[in-house]
Amino acid sequence: MTDADLRAAVPQVLSALVRRGAEFAAAEDAVQEALVEGLRTWAADPPRDVRAWLVTVAWRRYLDAVRSDVARQRREDIPPPEPVEVPGRDDSLQLYFLCAHPSLTPSSAVALTLRAVGGLTTRQIAEAYLVPEATMAQRISRAKRTISGERLDAPGDVGTVLRTLYLVFNEGYGGDVDLVAEAVRLTRQLHQAYDHPEVAGLMALMLLHAARRPARFSSSGALVPLASQDRSRWDTRLIAEGVSVLQAALAADRLGEYQAQAAIAALHCDAASAAETDWVQVVEWYDELVALTGSPVARLNRAVAVGEADGPLAGLTALADLDPGLPRWAAVAAYLHAAAGDTATAADLYTQAARAATNTAERDHLQREAARLRGATPPGGG
Structure with a gap:
């Protein structure tokens, strides 16, 4: 099993424990301990069903932790687990909503999502965000305490989940974890499990931005603006996938902010050069985005597009209101x-x-x- 496969199994294992009644923070700790145990022993004796093995071991670790705290929790007589049943995708899907709970700060929601849904270690997350491991451990612990009383089956807000995943994507990459790739992986998983045009919109947006990534920096590490990028270095496979996902989302006729942003990105990817970009359409899509969000950032970007479509003086006029x-x-x-x-x-x-x-x-x-x-x-x- 590859590292990616292992990380994909984490939310299913965690949701299985929570579904059985385990408290989220303790269950998450137990899953991490099971992962460590698995990586230590599988080389000599790999299990036939990795997910089932993780569920069994994590549940035992959880029971051990509960029984060792008799005075506080009075949980010595927890019945033995039912025969292992690996949860379906709907259970793991709920972890997205739980980890992106509105009561969490954006930074805490991101960290908890990467830990519980992404299966990353605290050290990996800390290195990716360039903070000390102890700082990240405290952030994750606070987040787990905040949502400790929330049920896994509570209704979730897809908008909060998407904002959290977009935050991960926009952080870029650092340490030994590529957050751009991790955000794409998690969003792809959500897109496969959740039929929603804005989930598809964010998926398309990430793919189209990720496609341009190889050309964003020069060989010396200097930032290369979009107009100056070598477009032959763009990933045409990701562009084709992003456009396909976007077209399917737009066909649902339920336009949202991520679809509008993806449409703008698609227009950039469709142009052979900056001069050949259909700036009039870009402005029109920014008009849609501003109408949907009222975002000052969207209006700022719109001023650039107006400057390209109608001349720099028109762009400065649009900028004057900001x-x-x-x-x-x-x-x-x-x-x-x-x-x-x-x-x-x-x-x-x-x-x-x-x-x-x-x-x-x-x-x-x-x-x-x-x-x-x-x-x-x-x-x-x-």
């Missing part, structure tokens, strides 16, 4: 001013945007743009 305090407002304003020929203002805005950048690659790119417009050599020799 709060300059928005993240990346200065970068968008710089781009449009540069396109309009006002290089001095654009250089100042790029410098301002660089100071507010949240990651090194983005900051370096913005500094290079400012230096280019000033005719200077950027820091580090460009």
Whole structure:
């Protein structure tokens, strides 16, 4: 069984324990202990049914933990488990909703989803988010305590689940866990189990963005903006799959924000170059997205599209209604001013945007743009 297969089995095993009455936090600990035991012993004596083995061992570990805490829980007489029955996909599906519970903060929901649904270790999650393992362990423990009284069969909010998965995707990757690939894997699993056009919309959006990923950075690690990317490096297989998933979702005629974003991404992927992009359609899809969400970020991106479709002055007019305090407002304003020929203002805005950048690659790119417009050599020799 591959690592991916093993991680896919985790939510089914965990849901089996919770379904039998196990408290979520204790059940999750028991599943992790069973995984460790399995990896230690399977090389010499692999089980015929890995999932059934994990359910049996995890349940025993759970019972042992309960019985060792007699004074607090009074659970010594828990009956032996019924014959093992590996749960179906609907049980594991509910874990998505439980781990993305509205009472959790976004960071806690992401961490718990990666741990309980994704099957990642605390160390792997901590490395992916570039935080100490102890910090991540505390975050996960708090999240488990928060939802400890929630039932597995409680109705869930698919919007919260999708936002959580999108947060995972947007974090990128780090350590030995590729969060982009992990988000795609989990969303694909959700898409296969849950017939909802917005689930399909997010699946398509992730696939289309992931397809462009090989061209996002140069060989030296510099960020490459969309207009300058080598499109021959885009993954055409992922693009075809993303477009197919999107078309099926749009056919349901229940438009949502992820479908609209995926439609914009599909238009970019369909163009042989930035100049050949159907910017008029992109603006139309941003109009749909703004109508659905009212999102200032969507309006910010729409200003860029308007600048491409109708000229930079039109883009600046669209930008004028937005709060300059928005993240990346200065970068968008710089781009449009540069396109309009006002290089001095654009250089100042790029410098301002660089100071507010949240990651090194983005900051370096913005500094290079400012230096280019000033005719200077950027820091580090460009």
